[in-house]
Amino acid sequence: MTRYALLIEYDGRGFVGWQRQVNGLSVQQVLEAAAAKLNGGAPVASIVAGRTDAGVHAAGQAALIELPGELPPPRVREALNFHMKPHAVVAVTAAIAPEGWNPRFSAIWRHYRYCILNRRARPALAAGQVWHVPQPLDAAAMAEGARYLLGRHDFTSFRASSCQAKSPVRTLDRLEVRREGDLVIVEAGARSFLHHQVRNIVGTLKLVGEGGWAPTRVEAALAAADRRAGGPTAPPDGLCFMAVGYEPDPFAG
């Protein structure tokens, strides 16, 4: 048997999320069904870096699968991509997984990007890949509010009630807000995130951007350690799991 590290890209539309669900098609199911074809039809279980929700995209998700024999990684990538057609899921890279590597537990950082299309007209070219906010947002005020969330905090106010993590404490290493024309882009980096943490933060910063919240209210919301003190959950469309970091990097070279 050989363990393969996979770098995976997918468009989250039309999927119930990464994880298998009874109510629809998951990315995991597409990947594992393709992997089973390389395993004589027998089931293959995958492990993933981040179990994204329904509608959330990934440019650099990482996963681990084990297959019989010693197929060269490029052949595994090509075969998986062939079998995953026509679904919007591809393996961008495949590599031999380092000894002991686990895509979830070996991760030292994760990077999410959230894109807001901030103009009157709904999206045409970026439909499904942005959150459409028609009222003007003050990106500088959002960036100011974001600074209160940097560092190690109890993020209970920005955590889904369904979150199963033992501790609500996380260290947010990066939270930047910038405007690029009609887009307002939020970049978030941490070793790990709570369930809905990025979407709840973005939903809160949007209130700041609209002017309804002063930036300092983000600090108060964080201090409250109460989900009701945070803003609403931003929709999944704008969220993309960009990259996950490992040391050593299984995808380097």
Add this chain to the structure above:
Amino acid sequence: MTRYALLIEYDGRGFVGWQRQVNGLSVQQVLEAAAAKLNGGAPVASIVAGRTDAGVHAAGQAALIELPGELPPPRVREALNFHMKPHAVVAVTAAIAPEGWNPRFSAIWRHYRYCILNRRARPALAAGQVWHVPQPLDAAAMAEGARYLLGRHDFTSFRASSCQAKSPVRTLDRLEVRREGDLVIVEAGARSFLHHQVRNIVGTLKLVGEGGWAPTRVEAALAAADRRAGGPTAPPDGLCFMAVGYEPDPFAG
């Protein structure tokens, strides 16, 4: 009657192109059907800056329509966008058209972008909006080949046989090729383009990028003034009509 200048964005997938055709839905038809709703149901004719082909996208197409009364431009934009739902066409901006303004004949420059996804894996996130070229491309060689096409030339070698322009002579003001990760991006600028000119140039530069053509062969192809000397037509997916310039700019302010 009031003349409105419209800035229009659309995803070319699922359309037979800008212009009305008997064999399917066109962007023009979607726009004019929406405009007719603001004209008591009577037909409205539009004039457009560039009649894009089937599958070609636009971020900044310009069009002119005339409507009764004196509706404020933002109301026209909102009403058009309401009636164009659920099609992937929106009016990003509406403005009162300057006296004598014609989106096609008043244009002083046009800007097209062509995106190639250059990696083994087919696109998932950018499906339908890039040309997938799996073999490695040398973007620097493509940029070198592109330089031979800059300036005023007879572009017969890069012109569709169906092109109806009187003269094959055009002045290419900008033709840049750059790599951004897995993307190879071609930016093309000219006052006007021949039919398929950008796609035929990109199809030719791709041969250079693969190494099959030396960059100097682009110069020879141009000099031949024979369509058979140019490379094949790149697919429409990667092409986007980015912007068109006017003086004065009806969309300024």
